[in-house]
Amino acid sequence: MPNQSLRTNDCVDEVIEKYADMVYRLAFSRVKNKNDADDIFQEVFLRYIKKERDFETEEHRKAWLIRVTINCSNSFFSSAWSQKVVSIADTEPAPFEPSEELGLHELLMELPVKYRTVLHLFYYEDLPINEISRILKRKPATVKTQLMRARQMLKEKLKGDLYENIPCPAEINE
Structure with missing residues (x-):
């Protein structure tokens, strides 16, 4: 029975226990609001439970x-609700402790969502560029460009030498 799926x-x-933090952190980094991240978290795992899907590997x-x-x-x-509701994200603390200083986390949250997403997957989830491009359905060159632009935006916001400790995607082996 080596071909038996992981799902069964x-x-x-x-x-849920294994992936809860990852799903929640990604949702929060995208929507910047604890309540909305909670809703997304629940929806993701409801879809997982409902979906009769076989997974070839844990990856x-x-x-x-x-x-x-x-x-x-x-x-x-894209929902009408999110387009009409005033965000209270600026008044909410982060629901988890990022590994970097809180100031850096706040700067990350100011970036456009496309940059936050690739940064999150690359730095927090330790995914290689090729895997990120497959998941996001973008070309690897696009992911690299977005990582470089995001890093440049952070550099400008930081105006210090903290950014030099952040590895450049071009310097990292895929």
Whole structure:
């Protein structure tokens, strides 16, 4: 039975426990609001539970969860609700402690969503450029360009030498 899918052997509670932080951090980094991130988190795992889907590997499951989180975030941005509601994101603290200083996290949250997404996947989830391009359905060159532009935006915002500690995507092996 080596070809048996991961779906038939997994426990939903274990999958949620393993990927909860990743899904929530990605949702929050995209929508910048705790309540909306909670909604997206729930929607992602509801889709996981409802979906009769076989995963070839654990990396495939992770990529699927990332893609669904991004899709749910995109649906949120295009909904009439999100276009009419005034965001209170500026008054809410981050629901998790990022590994960098809080000031850097706040600067990241000021970037456009397309840049926050690639930065999050690259630096927080440690995904290589090729995997990010596959998940986001963008060319690897586009992902590299977005990473470089995001890094440049952070450099301008920081106006210091903290940015020099952030590895440049061109310097990292894919």
